[in-house]
Amino acid sequence: MTSVAPPHPAWISAYQHPGQWELDLPPLTLPDMFVAMAKERGDAPMLDFLGRKYSYSETLSGVRRVAKGLQDMGLKRGDRVGLFLPNVPHYVAAYYGAMLAGATVVNFSPLYTVDELRHQVEDSGTRFLFTLSARALLPNALAVLERSSLEALIVGSVAGALPRAKSVLYRLFKRGEVSERPDDPRISAFSKLIANDGRFAAADPSADDVALIQYTGGTTGVPKGAMLTHQNLSANARQVNAIDPRIDEVDRIMGVLPFFHVFANTCVLNRTVANGGEIVMLPRFDAAQCLAAITRTQPRSMPGVPTMYQALLDHPALAKTDFSSLRVCISGGAPMPAELQRKFEAATGARLVEGYGLTESSGVVSTNPYEGLNKPGTIGQPLPATNVRLVDKEHPGQPAPEGEPGEMVVSGPQVMKGYWQRPDADGETFITIDGERYLRTGDVGEIDVDGYISVVDRLKDMIAVGGFKVFPSQVEDILYTNTAVREALVIGVPDAYLGERPRAYVTLEPDADIAAGQLMAWLNPQLGKHERVESVVIRDTLPKTMIGKLDRKALRAEIGDAGTAA
Structure with missing residues (x-):
């Protein structure tokens, strides 16, 4: 049984997720979880890649051959293996195969620049890197091979993973998207790596071993590698399954979120x-x-993520799409506007619920229930075996004052082991409450009597206006009530007298007819004096992260310290 203390009794009786909050999560490695399920499911489909089906047995064969191929290249238990891949079958085989061989996987975004990729390869000590022969990936991987301690590249082909007809078309018409693999002994074809009998040497990783290093910049801009153990990841996968009241039904999931991001790694894969x-x-x-x-x-x-659901609503093919099977969609990464939630549910008939998680928590901390009470504007109730408390924003060793927002801290089996080679950061990241280790999230929240959590803002996003604290999300929430506003980000810009003042950046709905001055005149009377924006800037686009989340940090960097850009 989990050692996390039970949540506050005032709301445990109102728990809406199926079953009990208490959940038994025995130690389990990801390879053991995968192999056991592959043997049980056999010829049942595991992957559908653009129409080509891969069964559990076929995928298990590929996973074993990846493990054997890596060991033949000299892989040792605990070595780091990098995945510089989009959502392709190679990712699944390399992910579980590397772990089966005893390695730690390191996820790298395909959107990384050469410098970003090189830095994280060096920081993690990655020995082997999987990528594709795509022009968007291979040149960067080759540059890192030359400029880092990386020992080898393993390069796959998208065409080889497609159905036969599509594979032929890809080779004929998309040659411009493919880079030639150089003749270099450090570079191997994925097909050559797996050309073996799959008889690997058992590595027997422990549930407490680090399975995945997942980099996160947080709000500091300095990437840190969250060390996620096998138990962290397998526990979170089981927690997410535990909140599904119809988990025994045919389980087919759309994998459009990138596997290299922790949200999809847990919630999809x-x-x-x-x-x-x-x-x-x-x-x-x-x-x-x-x-x-x-x-x-x-x-x-x-x-x-919200921007994804908005894009589906905006597409002309929406009306012709058969949504009859779609039962629930889980939104994370950014606040879900209530109007977007309403429109998507009306258009599809599916339930759209908002949740919350962090890289450091293996992906998921809380969510609104799939069935039962859904409270729009909240991130729902904690997952089973997960506890969320509020601590004082200025003095995290103390509880938040009664009735006031506080910094959210999280305890549960999914919380990371720590940061890779950053013991100095652990002291700032964890606190102990009643003998339990809690992760500081940096998010300010409130918890109602039913245990539903509302995120007020991020501590480091707060704007200091003449000694007063302004939460950007509270200003953004009001902006979203204006039907002309499509997206909104509020940041602080320098002010000679007050130190900082809020400025709003927005994009508008296609049919909107409103000027920036009109929007500002509508907004400011609804705000406290210290919250009032010094200007509203209307833009065609706002910066987004790799998974489509509005990116406040990128906007700040774009605007610069002077705060004069528009």
């Missing part, structure tokens, strides 16, 4: 394997492709 379901994989999110795949494959769930 690991939790589906834990349940023996099928993943409909798309290499990246494309609204037209996603809608077509929904009609073709009839999934029952689809995790995503």
